[in-house]
Amino acid sequence: MPLIGGQQARETAVDQGRALGRFLAGIEKRAYRIARMSLRDHDEALDVVQDSMISLAQNYAGHPEEQWRPLFYRILRNRITDYQRRRRVRQGVIRWWPGLAEDDATTSLVESAPDPSGAPDEQLEGEELLARIERALAGMSGRQREAFLLRNFEGLDVAQTAIAMGCSEGSVKTHYFRALQALQRLLGEWQT
Amino acid sequence: MTEKNQDLERRSREAFDDSVASLDGATRSRLARARELALEEARRSHRPRLATWVPVGAAAAAAVMAIALWSGRETGPAPGEPALAALDEFDIVSAGDDLDMMDEDPAFYDWAADALADDVG
Secondary structure, rough: OOHHHHHHHHHHHHHHHHHHHHHHHHHHHHHHHHHHHHHOOOHHHHEEEHHHHHHHHOOOOOOOHHHHHHHHHHHHHHHHHHHHHHHHHHHHHHHHHHHHHHHHHHHHHHHHHHOOEEEEOOOOOHHHHHHHHHHHHHHOOHHHHHHHHHHHHOOOOOHHHHHHHOOHHHHHHHHHHHHHHHHOOOOOOOOO | OOHHHHHHHHHHHHHHHHHHHHHHHHHHHHHHHHHHHHHHHHHHHHHHHHHHHOOOOOOHHHHHHHHHHHHHHHHHHHOOOHHHHHHHHHHHHOOOOOHHHHHHHHHHHHHHHHHHHHHHH
């Protein structure tokens, strides 16, 4: 009898591993793009996605599948915040050491350069719109940016977004509405 | 939600979906490797959790055995002859002495048994 129980546990673990693999495969590219838009850095975006996948696999693989998505985006959001905080500290140190300022200026130019990734046949309109949205999002508050990315791009509903952002559903609605208003204002010229 | 907002949502979502679909091969490959690493970590973190139950199970088994032995001593046969006799018989059997010798000279063993009976009698 214990042998059957052990076998069942092993089969459950294998099924769970397969389900987790499918989930991660389905989410990784979108998560990368969202991280990339938040951090505006290719390597950092890949790092936070990898960290988030590992954290989900280690800590939440046993949770019901329907919880994985908001949990994953909550982890991703926390990782992005950590990276942004570290970057601010790094930039603060660079300001204190004038000799490093030149490197910082070079890095900023590289970081602000257009993303070379993307297929050549991509419609210019879509590329242009997304580039403008990225710039507009960079100027928003972190909460507004998160609400827009998770609700509109990732398609999380209000409840899932609230879990991912660690706030109330009412806050999600407010941040999202303000993000839309800001985007309308910033993109208004281009849209007309 | 105004029509203008809905249009912005739709168009921006389409642009985002296109950018996801057109991710370059190197990035896709890096993401796939990251996924494999995450799954491997999940398998690895699953193993120690099972391993931690082994010593717990062993300790539980030892405790059960100790309780069984203790309660067995309390409720077993009363101290004295029967228990010791049983142990003696067990010793004889487990000692593996060669009992075939009795087949070699049965007449001698019959005489020895009679002589012992006479002495006792």
